Amino acid sequence: xxxxxxxxxxxxxxxxxxxxxxxxxxxxxxxxxxxxxxxxxxxxxxxxxxxxxxxxxxxxxxxxxxxxxxxxxxxxxxxxxxxxxxxxxxxxxxxxxxxxxxxxxxxxxxxxxxxxxxxxxxxxxxxxxx
Numbered sequence: 001x002x003x004x005x006x007x008x009x010x011x012x013x014x015x016x017x018x019x020x021x022x023x024x025x026x027x028x029x030x031x032x033x034x035x036x037x038x039x040x041x042x043x044x045x046x047x048x049x050x051x052x053x054x055x056x057x058x059x060x061x062x063x064x065x066x067x068x069x070x071x072x073x074x075x076x077x078x079x080x081x082x083x084x085x086x087x088x089x090x091x092x093x094x095x096x097x098x099x100x101x102x103x104x105x106x107x108x109x110x111x112x113x114x115x116x117x118x119x120x121x122x123x124x125x126x127x128x129x130x
Contacts (some may be wrong), residue, residue, distance in 0.1 A: 047112040051121065054087065058107035059123035061086035065103035066127035069094055073129075078103060102125045 065082030069075065075094040082105050084094040091106045105123045 005078035020127050022034075044112075044114070044116070046116055051109050051117045054107050054109050055087075055121040055123070057087055058090065058105050058121050059125070061090060061092075061104040061107070062103045062125035065092060065094060065105065066101060066125035069096075069101040069103060070127035070129060075101075096129075101129060104128070 025072040061082045064085040065078045069078035072078070075096070077091045078094050078101070082094075082103055083090055086092070086107055087107055090109045093104045095104075097100050103125045106120050106121055107123070109118060111117075111119050
């Protein structure tokens with residue numbers, strides 16, 4: 001009986017060694033296959049985060065321009081306030097209507113290499129005149 005248990009243990013040990021030998025390097029190969037996809041997704045997420053940040057800054061600039069336009073009733077000062085609040089390269093338009101002022105700010109976004117994200121984002125704000 002003792003020799004049967006010993007034989008089973010030897011076979012189990014050989015089976016484990018065979019399995020370990022066949023799987024040697026499989027993790028490295030799987031990692032090498034998955035790594036480019038992970039890097040591409042990480043880069044896309046970083047570019048998307050940048051586009052969202054620029055869009056939020058652009059919207060804040062439009063709001064700042066609308067506030068100045070309502071309080072000073074001067075389109076030039078409103079445009080200057082929006083440009084100052086926006087990142088460099090922003091284009092600002094201020095238009096007045098009946099009882100309101102509209103400020104539109106267009107901000108450039110650094111283009112991504114895959115050309116998936118927009119190259120310009122727009123922020124719009126409307127102020128009501130009193």
